[in-house]
Amino acid sequence: MSADSSIDQHIVYSTAYEADIGAHVFPTEKFRGVFERLVAEDGLERALEPERPDREALLRVHTEDYLRDLEGGRHTERTIASELPITGEIVEWFMLSCAGTVLACRQALALGWAAHLGGGFHHAFPARAEGFCYLNDLAVGARAVQADGSAERVAIIDVDVHQGNGTAAIFARDPTVFTFSIHQEDNYPIKERSDRDIGLLSFDPHRIGGPTVTDSVYLAELEPAVIDILDDFRPHLVLYQCGADPYQHDQLGGFRLTLEGLARRDATVLGACHERRVPVAITFGGGYAIDVADTIAIHLETVRTARRIWTAEPQAER
């Protein structure tokens, strides 16, 4: 009998994540989509639910002025760069997403892995919104576990097709948090400098119509980088931002990864962490497949891969 027989303690989710953002490319229904499939197919009975975070947790990353703008739903120079509307419901979604990632970090540290069916909002900066991100839950999570003494060094492994620019900027001068981003160089956003960046072009500049970023090209770049980071930095916790948007049928990405390639991506990162006994907290990030069912399937596979890898571990070794 595995120590990990129940999935419930590993999954963090809130129905508040399905916020109404109007007609938009971001499918907020994907969170519920993954949750419902875990209930129907994987024996999930009850996910852990985040509560509104305390201000102190948010203030470790964000400024007081910016938080006040958000809470007041105000269009200011700090909130205007967001590509989402600003409503009470949407602000609540981001607040709970921060708490959800903190909770997933704590569960990961206790149990080896946890998946937040949400979060991964890596474009948010301390004092401003950007893209589809108001609050940087990854940064709030990393700082929360550092503040309570449960993890000294945290690595953020970000495989979203877009660079984790907000996260990179937040930790630019912090040697205790390692930021890694593998992303499409010729795409949004304006790049910041992570501790390690792999920016891949979606086209071959030397050969028109030449090969783009396929599964094998991508994985050949990813695997050695992840191993280097884990072995050199030796994190006590990894925050895995596993964006679904490097997918070949994504509307906002130019990579050509297949569903199988994305599953191998997850197995590469999660397997390398597990081998080294590094706990992992999963967050979702982007995903804009033409068919939202594909985005859901990609995220679901990440969660299942983590569960498979950690439950395969003999109990005696725990």
Ligand SMILES: [Zn+2]
């Ligand atoms: Zn993205």
